[in-house]
Amino acid sequence: MDRIRIRGGNTLNGTIPISGAKNATLPLMIASLLTDDTLTLENVPHLADVEQLIRILGNHGVDYAVSGKRLRHDPGSGRTIHFTARTIVDTTAPYELVSKMRASFWVIGPLLARMHKARVSLPGGCAIGTRPVDLFIDGLRALGATIDIDNGYVVAEAKGGLVGNRYVFPKVSVGATHVMMMAASLAKGETVIENAAREPEIVDLARCLNAMGARISGAGTPTLTIEGVEALSGARHRVLPDRIETGTYAMAVAMTGGDVTLEGTSVDLLQSALSALTTAGAAIEATPTGVRVMRNGGGIHPVDVITDPYPGFPTDLQAQFMALMTRSDGVAHITETIFENRFMHVQELARLGAKISLSGQVATIEGVTRLTGAPVMATDLRASVSLVIAGLVAEGDTMVSRVYHLDRGFERLEEKLGACGAEIERISS
Template identity: 75%
Template structure:
């Protein structure tokens, strides 16, 4: 199993191209099930999750090609993929595929809308707390589906097709919002989603669906209106830049010092996180090329954060920010409100010398002068990259094990960091 070895101490200087957003790319791929015609997606990241979803969609009969089956010229720039669901041959998403990636459960929406039936395994994914599918199931019932749970599968049917309805989520859910957007696009009549997720990835998916012929208003606000249409057509769409990758590299620069241009990054996608970083003493400037991030060697100021749905501080950047705060000049408090089990990185950061105490969903981080390299274990996607950030400044060598988590969400991370002067390498075996 691959490992990543880091020798800390190098400042980061250079250019890092920001990849397409994983959290938009996956639902966009799933949206291809809604049309017989080809959906072309530009700026797609090269990630393990994208590869895994390709296998799942192929199981349903989706034809898939990358740049006409020719590799891209630059491995650090986005690729173009073409997805054609001309004929859906299977409406079952089996356990052995869905269990490897939670987002694959979302195929239930377009399968039910287009084929009027779906049999989808209950999902797997990162072990960062319970993320129930109740919201998905109740919402699809509100659209007229009959749903049963049988032997670990959600079995859904809408023999006369889905019908529009009013859906109010008891809690903001990005995944459930994606599913209803897709399903309601082909439902008869109007659907209204209340307490919808406002994340940029939801807006990106809605914009793609509109390009395919869907009638959607209000994406990016808590209330979305969808007027169902009889069918959707092909479209070409470019995936938005990954705001989590942007924030991660910005925090790495804040941690190490240096001057890095995050090429293609957009500030409007993560204003809360950027404002927080500025409070730590990091300079962030918008340019025509992206975001320039600098810290000139001054100390890191401690800042308290509370994770929240967009436009608040993203839960997907909480672990990375905690790593940054381990070197702050004072104490900070980090409150996690989205997932109840997203502090698994705390014990691994402690192995590097971090001083962190937990009280329920609140972590208090006492900044230390020195972190020391050690072997650590990645527990989930975002936790794994927090260990990399800490390793970039730790004295000596840090070895991050189980880096397959990283490959699920960060495209060629070690290569991008190496280009900016980091001493980091992947070791096979």
Template identity: 70%
Template sequence: MDRIRIVGGAPLNGSIPISGAKNAALPLMIASLLTPQTVVLENVPRLSDVRLLMRILGNHGVDASIDGKRAGQAEDHGETIRFTAREIVDTTAPYELVSRMRASFWVIAPLLARMGEARVSLPGGCAIGTRPVDLLLMALEALGAQVDIDAGYAVVRAPTGGLRGGEIVFPKVTVGGTHTALMAAVLANGTTVIDNAAREPEVTDLANCLIAMGAKIEGAGTSRIVVQGVTSLDGCRHPVLPDRIETGTYAMAVAMTGGDVTLENTRPDLLQSALDVLMRTGAEISSAPNGIRIRRSGGSIDPVDVTTEPFPGFPTDLQAQFMALMTRARGVSHIRETIFENRFMHVQELARLGAHIRLDGDLAIVEGVPVLKGAPVMATDLRASVSLVIAALAAEGETMVHRVYHLDRGFEALEKKLGRCGAQVERISG
């Protein structure tokens, strides 16, 4: 099993290309099930979750082919992948595949919309508390689907004549629920109104792709989305938007170590709340051509309190990384997690590096320390694993991060990107 060895203490200087967003790429890939025509996605990140989802889609009959790098295209540029679901050969998504990645449960909506039925295993993925699929199934029921849970599978059937438009009111903001509602509603008969819809950029990206395929969608990016169903969808060509979580992660790494780094191929509007928080810690952030420049030339890190919120608030997927930064702040910070329960599993491992963190329910109280010291640590999930990398970059001595397969699920070529900016980072195989 691979490990990552980090010798901390070096500032980061240079440039880092930001990959396409995994959280956008996965639902875009799943949307290819809605049409027999070819959907071409550009800037797809090279990640293990992408490869796993390609296998899952292949199980349903989707042919996926990766285009070669075009002449003059940078090596760091994401892949272009063509998805063609000419014929759906199986409407069952089996446990052995779905249990490895929660997002794969979203295939339930396009399978139901196109084929009138689906049987999908209840999901697995990151072990960070309860992520019930109840809201996703509620959305399908609102469009007329019959939903049953049988032997660990969700079994859904459309009424005679297909799904019909309806009103979906989510009791709380849910990205997965909004993705599901969109992919089901685009082929439903009539108009669907989605209230309390997620406003995340990845939801807007999915809506834009569906519109390019011929869907009629208004209001994406707001809390109320209106979908007028169509009889069929075409193929399209669509670029995956930049990864705001990867952008924020590297920005926090620079704020932690000091240095001057330009994050390329990204947009500040995708994570303005996180950038505002970083500036309050003392980091300097400015626009750069096609990206963001972040600098910290010295001095202490100021403590800042944050609460995770749905977009446009501070993202839960940057909570662990920000906590790593606050372990070196001059004073006490408070970090409240309101999106997911049990998302503080990185605390114990940060403590192994010398961090002082106390938990009180959904609140982490972080008392900054002058020095972190390298130690062996173990990743527990995707975001926790990268928080340990950030902390290790600023720690004295050597840190060995174990179970880095979590990193490979969401960060493309992390050790290479950090290494080109002066970090001493090495992947050790076996």
């Protein structure tokens, strides 16, 4: 099992290319199930989750071809992958596949819309909360599906096809919004979705679906209107930049000091997180090619944040920001409102010398003047990279184990950081 070793103390200077967004790529890949034509996706990151979803889609009969394979010396150039679901050979998504990645549950929407039936295992994924699928089920039922739970599987059927309707999400859900958009694209009549997620990844999926012939309006607002069509065609679509990767590297620069340009991304993707970084003492500016992040002198100031659906502070950057706050010159508070178990990285940060106390969903971080290297263990995708950020300034060596979590969502992180001066290496077992 691979590990990553970091020797802290170096500032970061240079350029880091930002990959295509994992959280956009996965629903875009799943959208290929909606058509028997070819969907071509550009700027696809090379991640464990992408490879796993390719296997899952293959189980349903999706063929794929890759062009522009990533060269090891060029970690910034994305791949182009062509997905063709000419014939759906199986409408069952089995437990052994779905249990490895929660987002694979989303195939239920396209399968139900196109094939009028689906049998999908209840999902797995990171152990950061229960994340029930009731919102998915209720939404699809509103479109006329009959759904039962049978031996750990969600069994759905829509004889004669799905039918448009109005549905109000009781709470915002990115995944359920993705699924409802895809399902409603092939439903008969108009669907109106209220309290929809507003994330940039939602907008990206809507753009792709519209390029395929869907009629979706309101993406990026709380109200989506979808006029169903009889069939969708193929399309070519470029995946938007990864805002979580952008925020992660911005926080790494704020932690270590230095001057780094994050290429191929935009400040518009995560203004709340960049605003918090500015308050903490980093300088952020938009450039013609991306985002420049600087912290040359001056301490890290404590900043209180509350995670919230977009455009609020992203829960996927909570662990990284907590790592930054461990070196602040005061006391900061982080309130997690999205997932109930997303503080598992606290104990690992404490092994590096961080002072963090928990009370319910609030973490209180008392900044310290020094962190020291130690063996630590990743507990989920975002927690793993928070340990890397802390290790970049810890005295001595930090060894991060179970980095397969990191490989699910960060492409060649050690190469990108190493190119900017970090002393970091992957150790293969």
